[in-house]
Amino acid sequence: xxxxxxxxxxxxxxxNGHGFPTLQVVWKTSxxxxxxLDMLDRIDLTIHTPETSKAEVLRELVLLRGERGALPPDGxxxxxxxxxxxxxxxLHAKMPTGALYVAIALRRGRLWDALVMLQQMRERxxxxxxxxxxxxxxxxxxxxxxxxxxxxALGSTLALYERESLRARCAG
Numbered sequence: 001x002x003x004x005x006x007x008x009x010x011x012x013x014x015x016n017g018h019g020f021p022t023l024q025v026v027w028k029t030s031x032x033x034x035x036x037l038d039m040l041d042r043i044d045l046t047i048h049t050p051e052t053s054k055a056e057v058l059r060e061l062v063l064l065r066g067e068r069g070a071l072p073p074d075g076x077x078x079x080x081x082x083x084x085x086x087x088x089x090x091l092h093a094k095m096p097t098g099a100l101y102v103a104i105a106l107r108r109g110r111l112w113d114a115l116v117m118l119q120q121m122r123e124r125x126x127x128x129x130x131x132x133x134x135x136x137x138x139x140x141x142x143x144x145x146x147x148x149x150x151x152x153a154l155g156s157t158l159a160l161y162e163r164e165s166l167r168a169r170c171a172g
Contacts, residue, residue, distance in 0.1 A: 004031035004047035011035075011045065084131045091124045091131075098124070122154055 005027075012022045012035055021038035028034060032046035098121045105114035123139060129146060130138025143151075 007047055008033045008035075008045055084134075088128055088131050091128050094124060095121060118157065122157060125154060 008025070012025050015035070015037070016022050022035050023038050024036040026034045026036070031048075032044075035043040035045065037043065098117050102114045102117045102121075105111070105117065126142035126146075127138040129150075130141035133141060133145075135141035146154075
């Protein structure tokens with residue numbers, strides 16, 4: 001992956017030279033970075049190779065590019081079945097505590113804390129959905145494959161920074 005930093009830097013320079021000035025490049029790993037543009041848009045970029053990519057990412061790239069011959073028989077396993085099961089159990093175990101924390105935060109008038117915990121609980125639901133269906137990218141899997149009814153139901157738990165909105169979303 002030693003070429004990835006140079007490729008990402010080249011992209012930032014290209015953007016700078018073509019009317020999209022880059023304010024900041026934040027390196028996440030040696031092959032991924034977040035570019036913050038002057039217009040405050042964000043580009044999240046990861047350079048993938050067949051040797052280091054997750055199988056699910058490679059399948060998506062093949063669908064986009066149509067180059068089935070470029071897909072190796074197996075991508076790098078991102079997570080084992082045992083690790084996936086352990087993560088699902090942990091996410092399930094955290095749900096009651098999260099709900100209790102929301103109730104406590106509301107009682108104490110800490111609306112922002114309640115909103116943050118509700119968002120974490122939504123993310124856990126999406127992760128559980130994806131992990132139980134064998135996805136290495138569970139939240140992305142949920143967004144791309146969950147049926148509309150489930151996505152709408154989860155979306156209806158979004159609340160505003162108002163006590164009554166939070167209470168209604170917790171009760172629903």
